[in-house]
Amino acid sequence: MNGQQPNHSSTRSYSCPYCGGVSDGTGLSCPSCGSPIDVRHIVSPAAWAKVAGQKDMARFDFGKSSCQIEGSYVPVADVKLAQGDGVYFAHHVLLWMEPNVKVSAMSLKGAFKRMLAGMPVVMTQAEGPGRIAFSRDAPGELLALPLQKGETVDVREHLFVMATHSIAYDWFSTNIWYKVRIREGNETKTETVYPLGMMMDRFTAPETPGLLMIHASGDVFVRTLQPGQTILIKPTALLFKDSSVQAQMHFEHPSQSYSFLSGWTQRYIWLRLSGPGRVAIMSAFEPVEHESAQITGCSPATERKW
Amino acid sequence: MSDVTQGGPPPAAGPVERIQCQWCQGQNEKTALSCRLCGAPLDVRNLVSDSGWREAPRLKDMTEIHFGQSTCQAEGEIVPVAELALHQGEAVYFEHHVMLWKEESVPLTTLQLQGGFKRLLAGMPFIVSVATGPGRIAFSRDATGELVVLPLHPGMELDVREHAFLLASYSVGYSFVRIKGLYNVLFGGQGMFMDRFVTQQAQGLLILHGYGNVFERTLKQGESILVEPGAFLYKDSAVTMEVQRQQLTSGLFGGFGMSLAKMTGPGRVGIQSMYVHHNTGD
Numbered sequence: 001m002n003g004q005q006p007n008h009s010s011t012r013s014y015s016c017p018y019c020g021g022v023s024d025g026t027g028l029s030c031p032s033c034g035s036p037i038d039v040r041h042i043v044s045p046a047a048w049a050k051v052a053g054q055k056d057m058a059r060f061d062f063g064k065s066s067c068q069i070e071g072s073y074v075p076v077a078d079v080k081l082a083q084g085d086g087v088y089f090a091h092h093v094l095l096w097m098e099p100n101v102k103v104s105a106m107s108l109k110g111a112f113k114r115m116l117a118g119m120p121v122v123m124t125q126a127e128g129p130g131r132i133a134f135s136r137d138a139p140g141e142l143l144a145l146p147l148q149k150g151e152t153v154d155v156r157e158h159l160f161v162m163a164t165h166s167i168a169y170d171w172f173s174t175n176i177w178y179k180v181r182i183r184e185g186n187e188t189k190t191e192t193v194y195p196l197g198m199m200m201d202r203f204t205a206p207e208t209p210g211l212l213m214i215h216a217s218g219d220v221f222v223r224t225l226q227p228g229q230t231i232l233i234k235p236t237a238l239l240f241k242d243s244s245v246q247a248q249m250h251f252e253h254p255s256q257s258y259s260f261l262s263g264w265t266q267r268y269i270w271l272r273l274s275g276p277g278r279v280a281i282m283s284a285f286e287p288v289e290h291e292s293a294q295i296t297g298c299s300p301a302t303e304r305k306w
Numbered sequence: 307m308s309d310v311t312q313g314g315p316p317p318a319a320g321p322v323e324r325i326q327c328q329w330c331q332g333q334n335e336k337t338a339l340s341c342r343l344c345g346a347p348l349d350v351r352n353l354v355s356d357s358g359w360r361e362a363p364r365l366k367d368m369t370e371i372h373f374g375q376s377t378c379q380a381e382g383e384i385v386p387v388a389e390l391a392l393h394q395g396e397a398v399y400f401e402h403h404v405m406l407w408k409e410e411s412v413p414l415t416t417l418q419l420q421g422g423f424k425r426l427l428a429g430m431p432f433i434v435s436v437a438t439g440p441g442r443i444a445f446s447r448d449a450t451g452e453l454v455v456l457p458l459h460p461g462m463e464l465d466v467r468e469h470a471f472l473l474a475s476y477s478v479g480y481s482f483v484r485i486k487g488l489y490n491v492l493f494g495g496q497g498m499f500m501d502r503f504v505t506q507q508a509q510g511l512l513i514l515h516g517y518g519n520v521f522e523r524t525l526k527q528g529e530s531i532l533v534e535p536g537a538f539l540y541k542d543s544a545v546t547m548e549v550q551r552q553q554l555t556s557g558l559f560g561g562f563g564m565s566l567a568k569m570t571g572p573g574r575v576g577i578q579s580m581y582v583h584h585n586t587g588d
Contacts, residue, residue, distance in 0.1 A: 056361070057353055070355050073384070073450050074518025074580040078355050091554070091564050095579065096533040099568070105554035124554060124564070131357045135537075135579040139384075139450040139518065 018051060019146050033144040034060040034069055051143065051220040051280070060144065062164055062211040065128065067144070075142045076135045077161060077213055081128025088125040088169070089162035093134045093215075101130035123169070134161050136215040140284065143220060145212040145240070147205035152243040153278075157197040159214045159239065166210035170202045175300075176235065176249050176271065180293035190296060193289045195235035195249070195269065202243065214240060218284030225275025232270040237285040242277030249299060267295075329363050330457045343511075344455040345369040345380055355521075362454050362520035362576075371455060373475050373511035376439060378455075386453045387446040388472060388513055392439025397476040399436045404445045404472050404515075412441035417480065434480065445472050447515040454514040454539070454576065458505040463543035466501040470514050470539055478503050478510035485547075502543065514540060518580030525571025532566040536581035542573030 015022055021032030029036055036055050056075075059068045064082035069075050076095055079087060088106050097103070106123040126132050135142075136159075145153060147167060154172075163169065174196045181190055203212050216239050225231060225245060232250060241247070250270040269288050273279050323336040325348050332343035340347050346363030353361040365380040372378075375393035380386050387406055390398060399417050408414075417434040437443045458464065458478055465483060474480065482499040503512050516539050525531065525545060535549060548568045569575050 057355065059356070066356075068355050068357075070353075070359065070521065071361065071519030071579050073452070076519065076521070076579045078357050078359070080356065094534055094564070094566075095537055096531055096577065097566075099530050099532055103552065103554070103564075122554060133357070135518070137518075137580045139580070 019144070021146060029055060029058040029060060031060055032062075032146045034058040034067070035144075048221040048223045048281075051141065051222055062146070063166075065164075067211075067213075069142055070133075071135075073139050074135055074137070076133050077142055078131065078133040079162070080131050081126065083129045084127075086125055086127040086165040087132075087162045088123045088165065089134060090158075090160060091122075091124040093136050093161050094124070095133045095135045097126065097132040098130040101132050102127045125165070134213070136161060138215070138217045138284075140215055140217040140282065141220050143214050143216060143239075143280075145203075145214065146209060147203065147212055148209050149205055149207065152202060152204040153212070153240050154243050154245075155201045155203065155212075155214055155240045156238050157199055157201060159216065160201050160203075161213040161215050163203060163212045164210040166205060166208045167212055168204045168206050170204070171199045172202055173198060174200050174247070176247060178249065178269075178298035179296045180290045181296050182290060182293050191290065195288050196238060196247070196271070216280075216282035218282050220280055220282055222278055222280040224278050225273065227276040229275040231273050231279065233273060233279070233281055234285060234288070235269065235271040236288055237281040237283075238271060238273075239280040239282045241273060241279045244275075245277040245279055246274045248272045248274070251295070251298070267292075329360075330455070331459075332457060340366065340369050342370075342372045343457040345371040345378075346455070357523075359521040359523045359577075362452055362516065362522060365453055365455070371511070373457070373509075374477075376475075378511070378513070380453055380455075381444075382446075384450055385446060385448070386451075387444050388453055389442065389444040390437075390473070391442050392437065394440045395438070397436050397438040398443075398473045399434050399476060399480065400445060400473040401469065401471070402433065402435045404447050405435070406444040406446045408437065408443035409441040412437050412439070412443050419480075436476070445513075447472060449515075449517050449580070451515055451517045451578070451580070452520045454516050454520050456512045456514065456540075458503065458510045458512055460505050460507055460509060462503075462505050464503045464512065464540055465543050465545075466503065466512075466514060466540045467538055468499055468501055470516065471501055471503070472513045472515045474503060474513070475511040477508040478505055478512055480504075483543075514576075516576070516578035518578055520576060520578050522574055522576045524574050525569065527572040529571045531569050531575065533569055533575070533577055534581065535565055535567045537577040537579070538567055538569075538575075539578045540574075540576040541569065542575075544571075545573040545575055546570045 016030040018035040019033040021030055023031050056072055063085050065085040066080050068078045070078055103126050106125040176196045177192055177194045179190055179192050250272045252268040269291055325334045327341035327346050329346040330344040332341050334341055345365045367383055369380045370377050374396050376396045377391045379389045381389055415436045417436050481502045483502045484499055549565050550568050551563050551565045553563050
């Protein structure tokens with residue numbers, strides 16, 4: 001993913017710029033994540049690298065199983081599960097499956113909190129042998145994130161497509177919120193807004209490598225932040241980040257927008273990300289809810305700048 | 307996509323080479339770049355996944371399709387438009403909400419439908435409009451997706467998810483079939499009816515719009531596949547569809563029902579990769 005990652009020794013080896021996976025470079029796509037081999041690294045002057053989506057019908061392996069990416073507008077992950085291999089997923093991404101695939105429920109801890117947060121309470125798991133396919137109902141990219149042993153990534157809620165059984169799933173409170181005062185008819189009420197969602201998904205490969213697939217709306221751009229380096233992004237554009245990257249909400253008030261009568265009339269809401277680690281954003285994102293309403297409170301993880 | 311075959315009566319100058327379209331089986335001139343009947347590119351390989359799903363051919367921008375003496379041009383790629391140049395006396399029918407623009411000279415009438423009250427109750431269009439040539443008229447649907455061009459050979463019957471059809475030539479018979487079984491209606495995610503298109507003696511053209519990408523698979527006799535009901539787009543009428551509900555539970559809070567449509571061959575099944583989940587609302 002980092003275009004500057006070191007090449008791995010042998011002259012015949014190819015280091016995938018997307019996932020870092022090493023192969024002999026003779027195939028059409030990376031055997032670990034399906035990204036095209038020899039794809040030009042499109043890096044903007046601001047260091048964002050556009051993630052090249054998998055070519056139509058790209059195929060890659062994980063464990064004894066394999067996955068084929070089909071389509072381009074709303075791509076499908078067509079997984080061929082080998083005997084004994086399994087994946088888990090949120091049931092609403094299931095597109096089709098062969099009748100012999102065994103499907104069951106996988107319980108999650110903290111079900112009540114998840115229910116309150118609007119997250120799926122039950123994950124579904126599928127075991128091979130057989131074929132099963134997934135897609136999400138929005139135009140965009142399917143990203144395959146192979147996780148090496150000990151690697152952890154945090155993914156924005158509802159973007160998860162599927163993960164292999166070797167990947168542990170957890171979730172945590174984002175602690176990114178603010179309160180606004182809004183008027184509805186004759187009533188004034190206070191509402192809490194979570195621009196990242198109440199929870200974020202966390203995926204770890206504790207013992208063995210595994211595969212995580214997520215779906216992004218629009219195009220995907222990724223960059224690696226150095227230790228202490230920061231970047232401000234639109235909160236709803238965040239796709240995933242390494243767990244080492246810290247997130248903080250940030251209000252910016254342009255100094256020209258102050259008036260004695262109405263106070264600060266203009267304000268921008270940002271998410272500040274601090275390195276080290278990778279961050280990825282997607283180009284199609286929803287507006288921040290109640291962005292222009294009067295803010296009455298915010299999470300401690302917030303900085304204001306005038 | 308191309309498959310060069312030799313066929314037809316050999317003229318004195320030698321055999322005539324034809325390219326058979328792998329999507330609609332239409333015969334094309336050797337020099338053709340796209341199928342004249344369905345617009346599928348003839349110069350690219352057939353994209354079939356390992357599991358047997360074939361991608362609907364991605365129509366190149368400005369591809370021209372012929373039906374009768376009229377033509378259809380596919381314009382754009384993300385939300386494609388079907389622009390028709392209707393010949394004198396030739397007609398197409400469509401649901402009025404997919405009409406994008408037309409020349410003033412093109413007259414619009416309505417198709418007489420049976421069972422209007424049932425259609426009204428089922429939320430299906432009460433009136434299907436008809437445009438008659440000469441003149442130009444264009445259609446598109448309000449989402450990212452693909453035009454699926456299905457030339458219907460004589461004697462074919464195709465069932466299509468309601469509201470998914472963009473237009474059909476007048477030679478194609480239109481009716482609707484009630485989805486059997488209350489369970490299938492409640493959990494099938496498709497409402498009470500499916501559109502049915504039938505050709506008798508004449509060839510016809512049917513154009514659908516699928517959300518996202520569209521894939522087709524041909525099921526053998528007795529072969530089954532489980533499909534998310536919202537993803538179903540079309541099927542040959544010989545393919546049966548039965549909704550199965552699986553209750554998955556775990557712990558005190560865990561538990562949900564998942565409905566899947568069991569499609570059983572023989573025949574073609576078409577699915578779309580972007581869909582609405584009727585059960586969960588997301």
